[in-house]
Amino acid sequence: MSTITHKDSLLELLATRLELLEIKKEEVDTTKSLFEQGILDSLSFLEFAVEIEAKFDMELDFSELDPTEFNSIEKLSKIIENGN
Template identity: 80%
Template sequence: MSTIINRDSLLELLSTRLQLLEIEKGDVDTEQSLFEQGILDSLSFLEFAVEIEGKYDIELDFSELEPTEFNSIEKLSKIIENAN
């Protein structure tokens, strides 16, 4: 699965949240922290991670990663690719 597909798929998983925040998918900087952009907080990130695990049938283990290693769409895409 390519990174582009992952990015689009991840943005799709965030679509309801983006609508609530009145943010267009195209306005999301995929390389910037989702937390810094105000899209996710710690609770919504956990919900997002569960959705990612279900969609890609993977188990995400963030225990050995620094938060900056998984805080953007781009970085999450790479984690998903490595998990597959």
């Protein structure tokens, strides 16, 4: 029985974008910035944030966070685990 983690769920939310960019989920470095990896830009990040809020039934308060705190799968996963 496999356990789906927040990281897996976040990668699933990015699946369509990754497919368009011809990037496999396994190729995404979850510790590096999604922006630096060319996966997200500012507009696509906003769309991604809306999907995160809907999927995890939470509101992301970016005014309380430093931008480097939410730029990777790893960091976003921790925000979700801590309930923002």
